Amino acid sequence: MKTMNILKYLLAIAILIITSSVTRAQLLKKLKKVVKDAAEQTVQDKTAEKTQETTSKAMDGVFAMPGKIKIHNKKDKRHLSGSGDNNADNTTAYSVSASESSFAALSKYDFVPGEKIVAMEDFSQDAVGDFPAKWNTNASGEIMQVEGSDDHWLALTTKGASTPEFVADIPENATIEFDLAVTPKYSYYSSPLFISIINNKSKNDFANWSYPAAARKTSGVLFSLHPQDAGNVSLGRSAIQTFENKEKVMGNEKKNLECFSKEQNVVHVALWRQKQRLRVYVDETKLWDLPRAFAENINYNSLVFGHNGSEKGEFYLISNIRLAIGEPDTRNKLITEGKFTTTGIHFATGSAEIMTESYGVLKEIANVLKENSSVNIQIIGHTDNVGNAAANQQLSEQRAASVKTYLNAQFGIDNARMTTSGKGDTQPVADNNTTEGRAQNRRVEFIKM
Numbered sequence: 139m140k141t142m143n144i145l146k147y148l149l150a151i152a153i154l155i156i157t158s159s160v161t162r163a164q165l166l167k168k169l170k171k172v173v174k175d176a177a178e179q180t181v182q183d184k185t186a187e188k189t190q191e192t193t194s195k196a197m198d199g200v201f202a203m204p205g206k207i208k209i210h211n212k213k214d215k216r217h218l219s220g221s222g223d224n225n226a227d228n229t230t231a232y233s234v235s236a237s238e239s240s241f242a243a244l245s246k247y248d249f250v251p252g253e254k255i256v257a258m259e260d261f262s263q264d265a266v267g268d269f270p271a272k273w274n275t276n277a278s279g280e281i282m283q284v285e286g287s288d289d290h291w292l293a294l295t296t297k298g299a300s301t302p303e304f305v306a307d308i309p310e311n312a313t314i315e316f317d318l319a320v321t322p323k324y325s326y327y328s329s330p331l332f333i334s335i336i337n338n339k340s341k342n343d344f345a346n347w348s349y350p351a352a353a354r355k356t357s358g359v360l361f362s363l364h365p366q367d368a369g370n371v372s373l374g375r376s377a378i379q380t381f382e383n384k385e386k387v388m389g390n391e392k393k394n395l396e397c398f399s400k401e402q403n404v405v406h407v408a409l410w411r412q413k414q415r416l417r418v419y420v421d422e423t424k425l426w427d428l429p430r431a432f433a434e435n436i437n438y439n440s441l442v443f444g445h446n447g448s449e450k451g452e453f454y455l456i457s458n459i460r461l462a463i464g465e466p467d468t469r470n471k472l473i474t475e476g477k478f479t480t481t482g483i484h485f486a487t488g489s490a491e492i493m494t495e496s497y498g499v500l501k502e503i504a505n506v507l508k509e510n511s512s513v514n515i516q517i518i519g520h521t522d523n524v525g526n527a528a529a530n531q532q533l534s535e536q537r538a539a540s541v542k543t544y545l546n547a548q549f550g551i552d553n554a555r556m557t558t559s560g561k562g563d564t565q566p567v568a569d570n571n572t573t574e575g576r577a578q579n580r581r582v583e584f585i586k587m
Contacts, residue, residue: 251460291456294444480584517559
């Protein structure tokens with residue numbers, strides 16, 4: 139009898155150990171998995187709170203992995219990838235990412251990217267573990283990959299500033315876009331990420347922009363993002379400051395941000411300069427809109443990313459940086475010239491899923507069509523030449539169809555007014571051997587019928 143009780147006791151312990159291991163494994167799996175609805179998200183949040191102590195060591199091990207890290211984005215607003223076509227041969231269907239519930243928020247999103255891409259950086263030419271060859275820094279950083287994606291990200295791992303040296307001019311009508319991620323455990327006491335557009339007078343002026351107190355040595359605009367606000371809440375914060383001829387002109391801050399936080403830690407950031415005006419967007423949120431951010435008669439010619447130090451294993455990651463110039467003249471080109479081409483409709487990699495930052499461009503097109511009700515259009519998709527040609531052809535057709543679906547579902551444009559087709563990679567307008575050229579070739583044409 140005693141032997142039986144001992145066996146039962148040992149069996150119970152064994153089951154407890156196994157269950158604990160399974161629970162832990164399931165938790166880590168959940169932390170990697172995209173949360174698709176609020177109910178599931180709530181369950182995971184509670185689970186994560188209860189098991190925070192037991193999983194902290196395991197998560198520390200995750201971020202110690204060389205070259206490959208895990209970034210958990212609960213709201214799944216962003217794919218951990220760019221808009222390239224490297225996975226085109228795996229695409230079998232198209233979809234539209236903006237749901238009815240998010241459409242109301244997007245209705246205020248007015249960002250429209252520049253017409254001509256002049257610089258594009260996805261770090262594809264750089265090896266994992268290296269600092270990118272086309273950049274300069276007074277600190278350190280390295281190329282990493284996020285688990286679940288082959289894309290390269292620059293991890294800003296130490297205190298200091300980094301700048302893409304191939305960006306030598308940010309003209310009066312320019313847009314800058316990039317994907318931003320931050321490690322989920324990023325501490326309130328670690329530095330914000332500082333993004334600056336500056337007047338770089340000498341080769342190393344950029345080094346002064348790793349934090350605001352050092353930025354008084356030249357002219358520029360600096361804004362910051364941090365995923366953690368005071369009070370241990372899972373909300374972020376932001377600030378902005380402008381400097382002119384070594385003097386601070388103005389500054390402000392915002393707290394309790396939902397658009398960038400520990401819960402929403404992978405986002406798309408867009409900056410839009412129109413002469414003196416600067417708009418800053420994080421996903422579909424317009425975070426800043428300053429009519430006098432830029433001083434007159436100053437040459438803004440450099441983009442700088444910096445921070446002033448963080449805890450070990452905590453860092454920001456950036457990728458898919460896109461500088462474009464020229465304001466798209468949608469109405470004139472489509473109605474008068476009969477053709478409008480845009481690279482501003484972004485799709486998930488190897489997919490026809492439209493990303494939320496494309497809303498501004500699609501809204502412009504829809505407005506033109508509403509104001510000219512007799513105009514019909516053909517929508518033509520194009521890809522770069524990465525991947526299988528037949529798959530690229532299919533992908534281009536699916537992307538055109540996805541745009542048609544979006545214009546009908548979100549803006550009420552009659553399907554009878556729109557036809558679609560795809561040209562795959564057969565009609566490049568730029569060199570597919572360069573990152574900028576491939577980005578220019580990934581485009582959507584609208585032809586007046």
